[in-house]
Amino acid sequence: MRIGVFVCHCGTNIAGTVDCAAVAAAAQQFPEVVLAVDTPYACSEPGQRAIIEAIEQKGLNGVVVASCTPRMHEATFRRTVERAGLNRYMFEMANIREHVSWVGRDKKLNTFKATDLVRIAVEKLRYNRPLTAKSFAVNKRVLVIGAGVAGIQAALDCADGGLETIVVERTSTVGGKMAKLDKTFPTVDCSVCVLGPKMVDLAQHRKIKLYAMSEIADLSGYVGNFEVSIRRKATYVDWNKCTGCGLCADKCPSRKAPDHFNELVGRTTAISIPFPQAIPKKASIDASSCLHFLKDRCGVCAKVCPVEAIDFEQQDEVVKESVGAVVVATGFDLLDIRRFGQYGGGRFPDVVTSLQYERMLSASGPTGGHLKCPSDGREPKSVVFISCVGSRDRSMDRAICSGFCCMYTAKQAILTKSHVPDCETHVFYMDIRAPGKGYDEFIRRAQEEYRTNYVRGRVSSVYPKNGRLAVRGADTLLGTQTEVMADLVVLAVGAGAAEGSRDLAEKLRISYDAYGFFMESHPKLKPVETNTAGVFLAGACQGPKDIPASVAMGSAAAGKVMALFSKERLESDPQVAQVNAVRCVGCLKCLRTCPFGAIQEVQARDGSTKAQVIESVCQGCGVCTVTCTDRAIELQHFTDNQLLAEVNYLCRSWMEKSPA
Amino acid sequence: MSVVDGKEPSVKELRIIGFLCNWCSYGGADTAGVSRFSQPTDLRIIRVPCSGRVTPLFVVKALMSGADGVLVSGCHPRDCHYSEGNLYARRRLEVLKRFLPTLGIEPERFEYIWVSASEGERWQTSVTAFTERIHALGPSPAVKVNRYDARLVAGGL
Amino acid sequence: MSAALAYYPGCSQTASAREYDLSTRACCQTLGVELNDVPDWTCCGSTPAHATDHALAAALAARNLAQAMDTGASNLATPCPSCLLALRTAQSRCENEGFKGRVEVLLGRPATLSIRTRSILQVLMEDLGLEALAEKAVRPLKGLRVASYYGCLMTRPVGLMAFEDPDNPTAMDRLFLALGAEAAPFALKTECCGAALGVPRKEAVLELSGRILAAAEESGANVLAVACPLCQMNLDLRREQIEGYTGQRSTLPVLYFTQLLGLALGLPEEALGLGLHNVGTRPVLDILRRTWASEDVG
Amino acid sequence: MPVMELSASQDRAFFEAVCAKSGQDLLRCYQCGNCTAGCPMQPYYDLAAHQVMRLVQTGQRKAALTCSSLWLCAGCGQCSARCPNQLDVALILETLRHMARRAGYNPQPRVAQFSRAFLKSVHSHGRVFELGLLLRYKLASGRLLDDADLAPRLLKVGKLHLTPTSTPGQAEVAAIFRRYEQGAGS
Numbered sequence A: 001m002r003i004g005v006f007v008c009h010c011g012t013n014i015a016g017t018v019d020c021a022a023v024a025a026a027a028q029q030f031p032e033v034v035l036a037v038d039t040p041y042a043c044s045e046p047g048q049r050a051i052i053e054a055i056e057q058k059g060l061n062g063v064v065v066a067s068c069t070p071r072m073h074e075a076t077f078r079r080t081v082e083r084a085g086l087n088r089y090m091f092e093m094a095n096i097r098e099h100v101s102w103v104g105r106d107k108k109l110n111t112f113k114a115t116d117l118v119r120i121a122v123e124k125l126r127y128n129r130p131l132t133a134k135s136f137a138v139n140k141r142v143l144v145i146g147a148g149v150a151g152i153q154a155a156l157d158c159a160d161g162g163l164e165t166i167v168v169e170r171t172s173t174v175g176g177k178m179a180k181l182d183k184t185f186p187t188v189d190c191s192v193c194v195l196g197p198k199m200v201d202l203a204q205h206r207k208i209k210l211y212a213m214s215e216i217a218d219l220s221g222y223v224g225n226f227e228v229s230i231r232r233k234a235t236y237v238d239w240n241k242c243t244g245c246g247l248c249a250d251k252c253p254s255r256k257a258p259d260h261f262n263e264l265v266g267r268t269t270a271i272s273i274p275f276p277q278a279i280p281k282k283a284s285i286d287a288s289s290c291l292h293f294l295k296d297r298c299g300v301c302a303k304v305c306p307v308e309a310i311d312f313e314q315q316d317e318v319v320k321e322s323v324g325a326v327v328v329a330t331g332f333d334l335l336d337i338r339r340f341g342q343y344g345g346g347r348f349p350d351v352v353t354s355l356q357y358e359r360m361l362s363a364s365g366p367t368g369g370h371l372k373c374p375s376d377g378r379e380p381k382s383v384v385f386i387s388c389v390g391s392r393d394r395s396m397d398r399a400i401c402s403g404f405c406c407m408y409t410a411k412q413a414i415l416t417k418s419h420v421p422d423c424e425t426h427v428f429y430m431d432i433r434a435p436g437k438g439y440d441e442f443i444r445r446a447q448e449e450y451r452t453n454y455v456r457g458r459v460s461s462v463y464p465k466n467g468r469l470a471v472r473g474a475d476t477l478l479g480t481q482t483e484v485m486a487d488l489v490v491l492a493v494g495a496g497a498a499e500g501s502r503d504l505a506e507k508l509r510i511s512y513d514a515y516g517f518f519m520e521s522h523p524k525l526k527p528v529e530t531n532t533a534g535v536f537l538a539g540a541c542q543g544p545k546d547i548p549a550s551v552a553m554g555s556a557a558a559g560k561v562m563a564l565f566s567k568e569r570l571e572s573d574p575q576v577a578q579v580n581a582v583r584c585v586g587c588l589k590c591l592r593t594c595p596f597g598a599i600q601e602v603q604a605r606d607g608s609t610k611a612q613v614i615e616s617v618c619q620g621c622g623v624c625t626v627t628c629t630d631r632a633i634e635l636q637h638f639t640d641n642q643l644l645a646e647v648n649y650l651c652r653s654w655m656e657k658s659p660a
Numbered sequence B: 001m002s003v004v005d006g007k008e009p010s011v012k013e014l015r016i017i018g019f020l021c022n023w024c025s026y027g028g029a030d031t032a033g034v035s036r037f038s039q040p041t042d043l044r045i046i047r048v049p050c051s052g053r054v055t056p057l058f059v060v061k062a063l064m065s066g067a068d069g070v071l072v073s074g075c076h077p078r079d080c081h082y083s084e085g086n087l088y089a090r091r092r093l094e095v096l097k098r099f100l101p102t103l104g105i106e107p108e109r110f111e112y113i114w115v116s117a118s119e120g121e122r123w124q125t126s127v128t129a130f131t132e133r134i135h136a137l138g139p140s141p142a143v144k145v146n147r148y149d150a151r152l153v154a155g156g157l
Numbered sequence C: 001m002s003a004a005l006a007y008y009p010g011c012s013q014t015a016s017a018r019e020y021d022l023s024t025r026a027c028c029q030t031l032g033v034e035l036n037d038v039p040d041w042t043c044c045g046s047t048p049a050h051a052t053d054h055a056l057a058a059a060l061a062a063r064n065l066a067q068a069m070d071t072g073a074s075n076l077a078t079p080c081p082s083c084l085l086a087l088r089t090a091q092s093r094c095e096n097e098g099f100k101g102r103v104e105v106l107l108g109r110p111a112t113l114s115i116r117t118r119s120i121l122q123v124l125m126e127d128l129g130l131e132a133l134a135e136k137a138v139r140p141l142k143g144l145r146v147a148s149y150y151g152c153l154m155t156r157p158v159g160l161m162a163f164e165d166p167d168n169p170t171a172m173d174r175l176f177l178a179l180g181a182e183a184a185p186f187a188l189k190t191e192c193c194g195a196a197l198g199v200p201r202k203e204a205v206l207e208l209s210g211r212i213l214a215a216a217e218e219s220g221a222n223v224l225a226v227a228c229p230l231c232q233m234n235l236d237l238r239r240e241q242i243e244g245y246t247g248q249r250s251t252l253p254v255l256y257f258t259q260l261l262g263l264a265l266g267l268p269e270e271a272l273g274l275g276l277h278n279v280g281t282r283p284v285l286d287i288l289r290r291t292w293a294s295e296d297v298g
Numbered sequence D: 001m002p003v004m005e006l007s008a009s010q011d012r013a014f015f016e017a018v019c020a021k022s023g024q025d026l027l028r029c030y031q032c033g034n035c036t037a038g039c040p041m042q043p044y045y046d047l048a049a050h051q052v053m054r055l056v057q058t059g060q061r062k063a064a065l066t067c068s069s070l071w072l073c074a075g076c077g078q079c080s081a082r083c084p085n086q087l088d089v090a091l092i093l094e095t096l097r098h099m100a101r102r103a104g105y106n107p108q109p110r111v112a113q114f115s116r117a118f119l120k121s122v123h124s125h126g127r128v129f130e131l132g133l134l135l136r137y138k139l140a141s142g143r144l145l146d147d148a149d150l151a152p153r154l155l156k157v158g159k160l161h162l163t164p165t166s167t168p169g170q171a172e173v174a175a176i177f178r179r180y181e182q183g184a185g186s
């Protein structure tokens, strides 16, 4: 073999703590290496050109690049060597940046380590074989999970692009958090007025199929060909018949059901439509509050429904769909207010979450848009907002900034004044994060035009005093304690991953971070991709973000799906398992272990049983390889020989005797 | 002669091999790098698609041939990119761990951990702790040679 | 309940908080909790020692723990949260071998401090439990509306004391509810009363204690229950000083929780030291007598 | 206030020493003020708790060690319970108080006198002898009339002993103090 080694400086990123020239010099001595050089930026245009030229001039048939992580540039360099006529699998990368130069302090030790990593890449490369991808047909339908503003945007863009789009939403209406907001920053325009038309478009688009009150039960398959099972939860109303007239809710005698849409401010009926602009506008029964289910009586709704839509016998139903790509847009949820005992969360009725406050401000909310203290219905004359509640707080294991609360707090302070002009507003804050277009100006307006008193300092406690709430905080700019009397305290509760996110991630085989937010493939360059091909992210499920960012990400995910579907066929990854029929004894242990059902039993010509890998299904995990005691099934590109070559070198390198 | 300036490195390294799954732990080690979480340099990482790809034989082979320690790191139990590859890995490697003493290998020289792609800090602490543990055990009794010189020879220097 | 407890009264309980000691002993006797005084106990060092030097403080506390352990006891209880904090701090700091070495040098003997240390309140709640306590109560506390004041040290430092929600402890409230009283919604349960700064910085203590009294009055309580001798001293003994300083009058009696428990257990006033207060406890007794008369008990 | 000449006055060693002695990483403090917000003694402080943290962060040794707040802290632990960065603020203040005492700073003589009187009482009797403690403190501080109103009330109900109770443990306690004063165990 004729191997070329390129050791990248990455400016000073690598060269600062690794002697790249020395690594190249050492590599020059490695077996079958005919060329080893260091290069300032391997991925740059001249860097890539140099690789291509070297392949052509030196007749290289294998290339090692020692640079950053392969998770960053493996695909780049595979394309590079391919352009020079090499098979893209005749290429290996040694990660001497993330795993060496950025984590080791000692230049000598780093240089040793980098040299070793280059060596094992060479050792592996010597066993590499050219692999060719097979192509397969793509199912050009897309699944969008979660129909908040991000999911709606992604679905509309996909559908407008001509794709069949399936939308699965867990609650009985689309819209997500945005549908609950009163007005939105920084324009202070009515939230539902902007979102409503999009919700209607979603419902009416002939390319979109909406499953509300539904969740993902299971997802199998791979990019281009996923099979999804959707659990449609029983609503006890036949939605094919229901016209959304609302008669049933008017007559329902059970009026104490928890009102989830209104964030538990106020109560609703056991059968209800969450809000006037709900999409789909269909009634559903909350069995835990319905007298029929609790006491086996009533049935009023069934009697009044003009179209006989009530069906107490309805059961959950699982439907199956096939799609080629998935957009996850499941958003976020606020932390449980009861975790904030020092603020009386869950104990004092006049301490509410920011989202509850949105509902209290909303004209379609439980108070009809009149600000009232939940305890006794009086109009508040002093509202205190507390920022960073459960955010940037290591004592709660939540170091993150929730990103949008600074902005919505300013918005809520402004709206408070427009509801009750003589109401005092105070905001306790630590820092103000307002980096968007027009955002800082908005904060200034809250302070200057709307006379909101911003106090820099955290709040230590909220306690009842003379029938009101005393809020005790610090004013760190003055170096004093500050106590403010409030009628209503609004907590800017931190954003966490949507309930059930971890379960969903496991079904989709994507990763999540310490807070349950889904992990993007690369923090800068692949913000909407995940590490599972064909699964994309949009909106706050990836981390807290405001509406403009969520919408942009929804469109970006749709763009990614359309780019994926722009080809008629996709190439499968040839790094799959392969059975050596001569060695295979037909024990089928591999078939039983494969997590993807990628192995089938076949009859050999002599009638004996053999295992066979279905290449389009195999995901290349290599679990089967380990199972097979006869070494008959091997994972291409990660064969035993290749991995052992790496192990052997690392061991051999210090088994050999020193010369004297 | 050393690759840098003719002198031996200031710290004596031991030889530790890490098998890291591509999706979680390799990414976690990347995250640690991106965050500049400094670590001891002893460990050399071999990338595998899944911790379920790690044949116990690799581990045994490495330890018998003189590796001072072997660390396998995969995705968290319910977060495997390949749904359950890491569960197979765990089962096999558990058995392996119990089996090591019969081969005359101290079981402490082998460890199996979980690190996800976001857990750069966890990777840093895991590597540091494991390296410290191996240093406490000292060089593997499987080989008794001057390690540095030997490596330089092997490296062709 | 039979297991014997090493009992560490603490200095205050021999003097200014005599009634706390009296009522604790009386209740425990009635409840079958055997208290064995730590032989030859000495001062735990309290805040002044801690504020001066950690090793000195730990040595003073450790001496008492060692004395208790010499008797073979594995459980120790003290009524005073401040003493408990001193004992626990010593235990926790001595987990560091280096520190422990220094303490042993001062102590002049090995410091084995593994005895389990708790407050009397904690022991009663954990070892007997509300149900058992309520069962032993022969006279209900009906008619009392109790504001339970825990003070700052019963729940803090959170990691060290590991007792109840530091923002809203409810142990005493639950106890009094079980004994038939009402629990007043008292806002300043764990606010500091100024503690030992009463002597050198009196105005601070008067202000803080005044605020606690005012909040207790606002909650509609007719008695304030405490579990700490310093709190009691500041809120009861300094009442006139507080009134002089803040200008608010208050006749709210301040009782140790053990005194109220004792009343429910049917113990006589004298055994509970109810005559030893600065602010008269008569209003409490009057309410209870009326209740008992109407219910024909006591 | 004069200009704080950072390059001249920043004492990194002091900062490191406070971190090491208290076991707290003060760089975590982001000046949110929650320690100040809940502190019952804050109204009597010359510097708020978070300001003391800031002085340590900027290595202002003298300003931090001469501040009165160190001596007025009641040790209630509210600040530590509230700190979102899990800093044990009360312990940091106590650490500073130890350092200040060693450096000879004593901006609140009465607090120190009370502490000394208290420990003296423990030294002499093994337990606190309240009357003796008060008298000693009054003599030291010159505040003869402080709390004079309390004594008769205490005496009336037998809560103030006129003579110290003697305990056999006293000898051992005195030995602890003796060793401490001789510099053992430090």
Ligand SMILES: Cc1cc2nc3c(=O)[nH]c(=O)nc-3n(C[C@H](O)[C@H](O)[C@H](O)COP(=O)(O)OP(=O)(O)OC[C@H]3O[C@@H](n4cnc5c(N)ncnc54)[C@H](O)[C@@H]3O)c2cc1C
Pocket: A145, A146, A147, A148, A149, A150, A151, A168, A169, A170, A171, A173, A174, A175, A176, A177, A178, A181, A183, A184, A185, A186, A214, A215, A216, A329, A330, A331, A332, A333, A354, A355, A358, A404, A408, A411, A498, A499, A500, A504, A538, A539, A540, A541, A545, A546, A547, A548, A550
């Ligand atoms: C109080 C408050 C005020 C705000 N005000 C503003 C503002 O004024 N301006 C602004 O720009 N931003 C504002 N925001 C931020 C805004 O809410 C978010 O940017 C936006 O909601 C993110 O949209 P999303 O679609 O990503 O998530 P979401 O709105 O959370 O939507 C997610 C959807 O997915 C569904 N779902 C969740 N899990 C599943 C599952 N497993 N299966 C199926 N469906 C699922 C949910 O039911 C929901 O419908 C505010 C946020 C809060 C908390």
Ligand SMILES: Cc1cc2nc3c(=O)[nH]c(=O)nc-3n(C[C@H](O)[C@H](O)[C@H](O)COP(=O)(O)OP(=O)(O)OC[C@H]3O[C@@H](n4cnc5c(N)ncnc54)[C@H](O)[C@@H]3O)c2cc1C
Pocket: A524
């Ligand atoms: C000092 C500094 C440090 C930063 N560090 C970071 C960081 O660490 N991480 C991070 O995420 N972001 C960082 N940023 C922000 C980052 O630079 C921007 O997010 C990013 O460059 C935006 O990319 P862009 O393509 O939109 O714009 P640009 O990078 O500005 O690219 C615009 C291109 O368009 C060309 N162009 C302009 N006008 C015309 C025209 N009329 N016709 C044709 N071509 C035109 C320009 O020549 C330029 O090549 C930093 C910014 C600064 C200033």
Ligand code: SF4
Pocket: A008, A009, A010, A011, A013, A014, A040, A041, A042, A043, A044, A067, A068, A069, A073, A097
């Ligand atoms: S190849 Fe990687 S290491 Fe090299 S310059 Fe590019 S980014 Fe940097």
Ligand code: SF4
Pocket: A237, A241, A242, A243, A244, A245, A246, A247, A248, A249, A282, A283, A304, A305, A306, A307, A308, A309, A310
């Ligand atoms: S269930 Fe019947 S009554 Fe209720 S909204 Fe639907 S159509 Fe109207």
Ligand code: SF4
Pocket: A248, A251, A252, A253, A254, A270, A271, A285, A289, A290, A291, A292, A293, A297, A298, A299, A300, A301, A302
């Ligand atoms: S049956 Fe249930 S949902 Fe229908 S009207 Fe009665 S209570 Fe309401």
Ligand code: SF4
Pocket: A387, A388, A389, A391, A392, A400, A401, A402, A403, A404, A405, A406, A407, A431, A432, A433, A492
């Ligand atoms: S956005 Fe503002 S309020 Fe929200 S966590 Fe970040 S800094 Fe705190």
Ligand code: SF4
Pocket: A579, A583, A584, A585, A586, A587, A588, A589, A590, A591, A610, A611, A627, A628, A629, A630, A631, A632, A633
């Ligand atoms: S485990 Fe190996 S031998 Fe058995 S069927 Fe599979 S490939 Fe063949």
Ligand code: SF4
Pocket: A576, A577, A593, A594, A595, A596, A597, A598, A599, A613, A617, A618, A619, A620, A621, A622, A623, A624, A625, A635
């Ligand atoms: S590598 Fe083997 S176990 Fe893994 S998916 Fe392919 S056939 Fe199945």
Ligand code: SF4
Pocket: D035, D038, D039, D040, D041, D042, D049, D072, D073, D074, D075, D076, D077, D078, D079, D080, D089, D090, D093
């Ligand atoms: S411990 Fe000291 S500084 Fe902290 S809150 Fe209490 S009195 Fe204030």
Ligand code: SF4
Pocket: D028, D029, D030, D031, D032, D033, D034, D035, D036, D049, D050, D053, D079, D082, D083, D084, D085, D086, D087, D089
């Ligand atoms: S509470 Fe903690 S972070 Fe906040 S100012 Fe005080 S010490 Fe700093």
